[in-house]
Amino acid sequence: MDVAVAGDTHGAYALGKLTAVVLDALAEGATVRGGPLPGGGPGAVAERLRAACAPVLPEHGTGAEEALRTVVRAVAEGAADPADPWCAAHLHCPPLAVAAAADLAAAALNPSMDSWDQAPAAAVLEQEVTAALAALVYPREASPDALITSGGTESNLVALLLARERARAAGAPAVRVVCGANAHHSVRRAAWMLDLPAPVTVECPGGRLGPAAVERALTELGPGAGPVLVVATAGTTDEGLIDPLPELARVAARHGAELHVDAAYGGPLLFSDRLAPLLDGLDSAVSVTFDLHKLGWQPVAAGVLAVSRTELLAPLALRADYLNADDDEEAGLPDLLGRSIRTTRRPDVLKVAATLRALGRTGLGALVEHCVATAREFAALVDAHPALRRHPGEPGISTVLFRPVAADSAPPAEGDALVAEVRRRLLAEGRAVVGRAVAEDAGGTRRLWLKATLLHPRATADDLAGLLGLTAEAAGAVAAAGAAGVAGASGAEAAARTPHVPEPEGP
Numbered sequence: 231m232d233v234a235v236a237g238d239t240h241g242a243y244a245l246g247k248l249t250a251v252v253l254d255a256l257a258e259g260a261t262v263r264g265g266p267l268p269g270g271g272p273g274a275v276a277e278r279l280r281a282a283c284a285p286v287l288p289e290h291g292t293g294a295e296e297a298l299r300t301v302v303r304a305v306a307e308g309a310a311d312p313a314d315p316w317c318a319a320h321l322h323c324p325p326l327a328v329a330a331a332a333d334l335a336a337a338a339l340n341p342s343m344d345s346w347d348q349a350p351a352a353a354v355l356e357q358e359v360t361a362a363l364a365a366l367v368y369p370r371e372a373s374p375d376a377l378i379t380s381g382g383t384e385s386n387l388v389a390l391l392l393a394r395e396r397a398r399a400a401g402a403p404a405v406r407v408v409c410g411a412n413a414h415h416s417v418r419r420a421a422w423m424l425d426l427p428a429p430v431t432v433e434c435p436g437g438r439l440g441p442a443a444v445e446r447a448l449t450e451l452g453p454g455a456g457p458v459l460v461v462a463t464a465g466t467t468d469e470g471l472i473d474p475l476p477e478l479a480r481v482a483a484r485h486g487a488e489l490h491v492d493a494a495y496g497g498p499l500l501f502s503d504r505l506a507p508l509l510d511g512l513d514s515a516v517s518v519t520f521d522l523h524k525l526g527w528q529p530v531a532a533g534v535l536a537v538s539r540t541e542l543l544a545p546l547a548l549r550a551d552y553l554n555a556d557d558d559e560e561a562g563l564p565d566l567l568g569r570s571i572r573t574t575r576r577p578d579v580l581k582v583a584a585t586l587r588a589l590g591r592t593g594l595g596a597l598v599e600h601c602v603a604t605a606r607e608f609a610a611l612v613d614a615h616p617a618l619r620r621h622p623g624e625p626g627i628s629t630v631l632f633r634p635v636a637a638d639s640a641p642p643a644e645g646d647a648l649v650a651e652v653r654r655r656l657l658a659e660g661r662a663v664v665g666r667a668v669a670e671d672a673g674g675t676r677r678l679w680l681k682a683t684l685l686h687p688r689a690t691a692d693d694l695a696g697l698l699g700l701t702a703e704a705a706g707a708v709a710a711a712g713a714a715g716v717a718g719a720s721g722a723e724a725a726a727r728t729p730h731v732p733e734p735e736g737p
């Protein structure tokens with residue numbers, strides 16, 4: 231039986247052998263898939279996966295090499311691969327190879343970040359990296375701090391938790407959250423989980439949270455409402471828009487409210503000297519959510535919550551005698567437990583540290599600039615396309631909304647149904663992964679749009695041009711068939727595949 235462990239010097243040999251199997255299986259799976267996602271739709275994908283991997287709990291094992299070949303190959307064959315430029319629906323990035331390689335080391339060493347005796351060096355690395363990221367967000371603060379989280383959802387949850395505890399400590403009524411209709415759903419869910427009053431949701435015509443509307447909401451709440459946390463977004467999930475942070479910070483300050491900024495998407499603009507000014511006002515926030523598994527090219531998970539002063543994290547302090555006994559701490563063992571709401575915790579910081587060191591701030595900044603520039607060029611290609619129409623606003627950070635003009639000639643509900651069907655058709659054919667978003671059209675009507683979220687650090691607008699022809703072609707086919715009741719792809723269409731970005735080094 232194969233029971234080699236991964237760590238230590240011997241582990242490295244076992245791991246090297248198995249890693250070679252994994253890399254072969256990844257390549258084979260990608261070749262069989264031949265595009266950004268598997269063709270055939272959910273039923274066919276499920277059938278192939280089950281056929282390849284059954285039984286998932288065999289009575290007797292098949293051994294490590296066979297298991298890896300089978301499982302990795304099946305998952306790779308059935309993957310939506312963001313390394314393909316035509317996989318551009320979500321804030322779902324292609325991880326950098328350096329980050330994925332570092333993550334292998336994290337898995338092999340398996341430090342757990344909840345006590346010093348499980349992560350002696352990894353804990354120091356986390357401290358150094360979080361300090362650097364906190365200083366990036368809060369360059370003028372004397373003692374900013376940051377936590378590593380599992381992503382924007384956990385960061386927003388902890389931000390609201392800390393706000394709730396500040397209100398409690400002050401003996402004030404429960405904190406009221408004021409956010410835009412454009413805020414990420416995790417903000418409302420966090421309020422629900424924390425048993426806070428439902429957030430006051432401010433309408434966002436044009437996709438951004440308007441300072442005047444927030445001012446009205448704060449005035450309506452009045453001083454008797456107790457503490458208020460205004461939640462703004464820097465990079466909305468649907469449109470990539472940045473709320474006017476300096477104005478929102480001023481309005482909040484005038485009403486004695488605190489500001490939290492959800493910069494899960496936009497935070498990494500700070501790496502670029504040219505783009506960082508788009509986040510002016512960010513450091514007025516008491517806390518900032520910041521993801522590195524979006525514009526940061528980390529394998530999931532890599533979230534950050536930055537706070538302006540390290541004391542703000544005090545409510546997370548916790549004693550568990552087996553992890554951070556008082557006498558251990560007095561003897562000099564650092565206490566890590568209060569740096570997360572989790573206990574056992576992956577060393578996600580390892581891949582982040584390797585990436586920061588490999589690319590440097592300017593290297594990461596250049597990748598962010600590339601994505602922003604590519605979105606502008608892609609928007610221009612949409613504008614030039616006779617069969618497509620772009621959303622009237624400016625493109626967001628690296629998000630472009632568009633729809634087939636064929637959808638405009640139908641009544642609104644049918645037009646939206648056509649847009650949705652075009653997206654599903656491309657998915658079923660395995661040819662492209664584009665997202666969907668509801669956003670206001672000129673004149674204020676809310677319509678359904680196709681969404682391209684461009685996070686590929688090397689794909690160019692040229693690589694994406696074919697995606698537009700494909701979309702227009704799909705729209706033509708859907709319109710011809712009638713928007714309702716069209717399902718699936720024809721085999722001939724599924725045979726046409728997308729380009730892959732050539733790798734800089736040879737195989």
Ligand SMILES: *Cc1c(COP(=O)(O)O)cnc(C)c1O
Pocket residue numbers: 321380381382383384414416463465466467492493494495521533
């Ligand atoms: C992605 C996103 C989140 C959620 O982050 P996860 O990392 O998916 O948990 C929160 N807010 C915004 C603005 C996002 O784009």
